[in-house]
Amino acid sequence: MGFYASRPARLVSQLLGDLGVVVWAVVWALLGVVVDATVSRLAGPVRDTAGTAQKLSGNLSDAAGTAAQVPGLGDRLRQPFDAASGSLGELVATANRQADSIERLAALLGWLVFLIPVTVVLAFWLPRRIRFFRRARAAQAFLDSTADLDLFALRALALQPLPVLAQISDDPVAAWRRGDRTVINALAAVELDRNGLRLPPELATPA
Numbered sequence: 275m276g277f278y279a280s281r282p283a284r285l286v287s288q289l290l291g292d293l294g295v296v297v298w299a300v301v302w303a304l305l306g307v308v309v310d311a312t313v314s315r316l317a318g319p320v321r322d323t324a325g326t327a328q329k330l331s332g333n334l335s336d337a338a339g340t341a342a343q344v345p346g347l348g349d350r351l352r353q354p355f356d357a358a359s360g361s362l363g364e365l366v367a368t369a370n371r372q373a374d375s376i377e378r379l380a381a382l383l384g385w386l387v388f389l390i391p392v393t394v395v396l397a398f399w400l401p402r403r404i405r406f407f408r409r410a411r412a413a414q415a416f417l418d419s420t421a422d423l424d425l426f427a428l429r430a431l432a433l434q435p436l437p438v439l440a441q442i443s444d445d446p447v448a449a450w451r452r453g454d455r456t457v458i459n460a461l462a463a464v465e466l467d468r469n470g471l472r473l474p475p476e477l478a479t480p481a
Contacts, residue, residue: 292403302387302388317373324373410471423459427459434461
């Protein structure tokens with residue numbers, strides 16, 4: 275038994291439901307990518323500031339090296355340039371850390387935008403699909419003789435709503451007791467339909 279029902283109506287319903295879940299996941303995945311990209315753009319100006327400061331720090335370092343060549347005054351002349359270059363280096367490091375934080379936040383927000391709505395839907399959809407698969411597989415394992423149809427008929431008598439039973443027979447219990455194959459097959463068919471299965475033609479023929 276596969277993951278889908280053999281009855282057309284149930285099969286179409288399952289396919290539409292599964293397609294809806296896939297579309298839902300794809301839509302939120304795209305929105306997550308958009309959120310990630312949008313928030314990540316905020317890191318751009320910070321990176322630009324860090325780049326500019328890095329270049330300026332390099333220029334000041336070069337100026338400090340040039341000032342150091344002045345005889346007698348070199349050490350004093352280079353001190354302001356070294357101090358400014360050091361301050362800019364700290365600014366570069368801080369800006370890069372901020373940009374990294376923004377990008378990590380963007381990735382986190384993107385994943386949350388995707389995971390939260392998709393997880394909520396999967397929490398309802400996946401258990402139902404798993405229950406159907408297990409129930410249908412177990413039911414299929416019993417479908418190999420007319421005696422098994424009696425079992426499904428009995429389950430129908432116990433589980434199906436009274437209006438459904440009334441449509442099959444005025445007294446379905448008595449019909450089941452006397453072995454009325456027409457009623458038994460009809461009851462079994464209703465129960466099998468609940469599990470997404472069809473009544474096998476070879477078992478539907480009255481014995």
